[in-house]
Amino acid sequence: MNGIIVAIDGPAASGKSTTARRVAQRLDYCHLNSGLLYRTIAWLGLRDDWIHDSDRFAYELERIRITMERRSPGFIVRANGEIPGDELTAPQTAIRASHVAARLDVRERVLEVLRAAGLNGGIACDGRDIGTVVFPDAALKIFLVASVEERARRRVADHGVEPDRERLELEISRLRERDARDSARDLAPLLRAPEAIEIDTTRLTPDEVVDEIVGLAVERGA
Numbered sequence: 001m002n003g004i005i006v007a008i009d010g011p012a013a014s015g016k017s018t019t020a021r022r023v024a025q026r027l028d029y030c031h032l033n034s035g036l037l038y039r040t041i042a043w044l045g046l047r048d049d050w051i052h053d054s055d056r057f058a059y060e061l062e063r064i065r066i067t068m069e070r071r072s073p074g075f076i077v078r079a080n081g082e083i084p085g086d087e088l089t090a091p092q093t094a095i096r097a098s099h100v101a102a103r104l105d106v107r108e109r110v111l112e113v114l115r116a117a118g119l120n121g122g123i124a125c126d127g128r129d130i131g132t133v134v135f136p137d138a139a140l141k142i143f144l145v146a147s148v149e150e151r152a153r154r155r156v157a158d159h160g161v162e163p164d165r166e167r168l169e170l171e172i173s174r175l176r177e178r179d180a181r182d183s184a185r186d187l188a189p190l191l192r193a194p195e196a197i198e199i200d201t202t203r204l205t206p207d208e209v210v211d212e213i214v215g216l217a218v219e220r221g222a
Ligand code: DC
Pocket: 012, 013, 034, 035, 036, 038, 039, 094, 097, 098, 101, 102, 126, 127, 128, 129, 130, 178, 182
């Protein structure tokens, strides 16, 4: 192993990806964003119009070639050789990703890709089931939480739009819907591993969160 595995789980928009990327940069590791794989499958299914037909979905999924190339500070994901673009961050892709993530065939496929990418350690990986299912032996497990209002505010700011009441309400209902689906599903639901350290980021700056995790990672051998 070239470094430990830092597993960062939490609900949508709790700051996992930004935190994992910055933790990886500080440790000279790579950031492995598991949500990106679910989003990539959803994006292809939407674009090529097989997302709504379950049998066709299974057929197409088997044929997608997903590759991950370690390129500091992250991984480059390719689906059939294509690098997905900005569509991956669209709210519609996130909602569809949350739906496809409940399928067994999708989870098995993503699990295989993530484990291969993390084989040599030296990663900060974020998602919903990283500490529970994907890397249950990770040396450090973090569970990030934040109030739904704060998560909606951050999401709206990420999209660069005015955070008026209406937009915030819409984002809050989207986040609640996605959290409910991600937590209630039978397969690898969003769960805090018993040994995961919970950090509530509602009133913390990104730097404070990153400092705390980097400190813990160093204590555990990073
Ligand atoms: O982290 P994210 O918002 O990019 O994830 C998009 C969706 O993918 C999320 O709503 C649920 C799913 N997901 C998952 O089921 N398991 C993971 N480890 C990561 C994401």
